[in-house]
Amino acid sequence: MRLFIAVVVSIALLMVEHISPRLDPVRAALSLLVDPIKYLVDLPSETANRISNSFSTNATLKEDNKKLRNTQLLNQIRLLKFEALEQENIRLRALLENSFKLGEQVLVTELLSVNIVPPYENIVVVNKGTRFGVHTQQAVVDANGIVGQVFRALPNSSEIMLITDPNHAIPVQVNRNGLLTIAVGSGELNRLKLPFLPDNADVRPGDLLITSGLGGTFPQGYPVAVVDTFTPPASQQITATPKALLDRNRELMIVWSDKEPVSLAPMQAPSQTGVEENTHE
Amino acid sequence: MNNSYGFGRIIFTLVLAMCLKIAPLPAMFAVYNPDWVLLTLIYWSLAVPERVGVFHAWTFGLLTDVLTGRLFGQYALAYALVIYLCLSLHRRLRQLPFIQQALFIFFCLLLSQLLLFFIKNIQDTAQLKPTFWLPVFVGTLCWPLVYTVLRFVRLAKPIKTD
Numbered sequence: 001m002r003l004f005i006a007v008v009v010s011i012a013l014l015m016v017e018h019i020s021p022r023l024d025p026v027r028a029a030l031s032l033l034v035d036p037i038k039y040l041v042d043l044p045s046e047t048a049n050r051i052s053n054s055f056s057t058n059a060t061l062k063e064d065n066k067k068l069r070n071t072q073l074l075n076q077i078r079l080l081k082f083e084a085l086e087q088e089n090i091r092l093r094a095l096l097e098n099s100f101k102l103g104e105q106v107l108v109t110e111l112l113s114v115n116i117v118p119p120y121e122n123i124v125v126v127n128k129g130t131r132f133g134v135h136t137q138q139a140v141v142d143a144n145g146i147v148g149q150v151f152r153a154l155p156n157s158s159e160i161m162l163i164t165d166p167n168h169a170i171p172v173q174v175n176r177n178g179l180l181t182i183a184v185g186s187g188e189l190n191r192l193k194l195p196f197l198p199d200n201a202d203v204r205p206g207d208l209l210i211t212s213g214l215g216g217t218f219p220q221g222y223p224v225a226v227v228d229t230f231t232p233p234a235s236q237q238i239t240a241t242p243k244a245l246l247d248r249n250r251e252l253m254i255v256w257s258d259k260e261p262v263s264l265a266p267m268q269a270p271s272q273t274g275v276e277e278n279t280h281e
Numbered sequence: 282m283n284n285s286y287g288f289g290r291i292i293f294t295l296v297l298a299m300c301l302k303i304a305p306l307p308a309m310f311a312v313y314n315p316d317w318v319l320l321t322l323i324y325w326s327l328a329v330p331e332r333v334g335v336f337h338a339w340t341f342g343l344l345t346d347v348l349t350g351r352l353f354g355q356y357a358l359a360y361a362l363v364i365y366l367c368l369s370l371h372r373r374l375r376q377l378p379f380i381q382q383a384l385f386i387f388f389c390l391l392l393s394q395l396l397l398f399f400i401k402n403i404q405d406t407a408q409l410k411p412t413f414w415l416p417v418f419v420g421t422l423c424w425p426l427v428y429t430v431l432r433f434v435r436l437a438k439p440i441k442t443d
Contacts, residue, residue: 016353023353034348
């Protein structure tokens, strides 16, 4: 009898959650019970990080500092041009009477080192959730390119589906000629598949794929992957290597694009949590 | 009477099992990671069937669902079914030699894994890789370990059965 009830309730829950997000509050409430486990499991690697940080020598710190200073300088110089180019772009767009989305806000989050799914599904957990305003279907990037999208936001953590998950597809564009296609995850962390290209498509090895902005989830223009070498006629097997360091980065950034501006004066996110804002109007 | 004491112990081991379930292993080893929560639940349901019932299994299945971000009810359904099997057979199972017990555990783990795959397949197209079945084998191999450790935990100070 108890088994019968359990089975019926489980199947009912499965069906309800499969078709509607109505159970999300329940999940959020239960996650408050369960999320401490994630943080607990993350604790060893976190402490290991801290310890290795505190043991790093003066010399390495100086070296790091120098290196970072150099990259900072380079980035600043690049940004000098960027401002001017952006203004020019806006003016040109205005001439074309074309709207342009600008300004994205990012929130820096840290990966929790837990494996919640079998390794052929690429879903990772980060340490910020709905309490920081994170919601589903937000793009997640790192310093090199697109990482994935927020798959489920819980109060204290959120699950991020990487672009290489077999159930993930991202609309991309070849940066060289604007050719649109879709990159599908392969289940391996270093490969994306491009299955929807015709035989005569103008794609070359080494082409940069950027987000096309179609579909609305990913903001336009972020680098996604680089096309691998392939033998020309076999267009079915074209693959690409993601730009983002999917298995090495601990810091990820969750992006708010302009479409849904979220007030980033968060409840308990003081300025040092890394909330940055691009205020280009 | 002494109910809460023994129960605390059971819950402690289950939480530990949940930690193990999401432990950050390198991808090479992660494919072998067996379903520790189910193994622990099976042990407790065989050892103290009057304490751990279908309902507890279902609840912890639900928590595992939330923990691993699956559809609600997936692990809950699998765990409830397996624990029901264990409960209805626990008298006979205690008499069996160790090898046959392990065989039974193997079928329990297989049943749960099959159910999970079935539900995942309804939800979206799941890939059935050969490595998908590895946790079942590894889980069976781990059973003696789980058995010994949990037996030690249980007998550290006997749980009173009233």
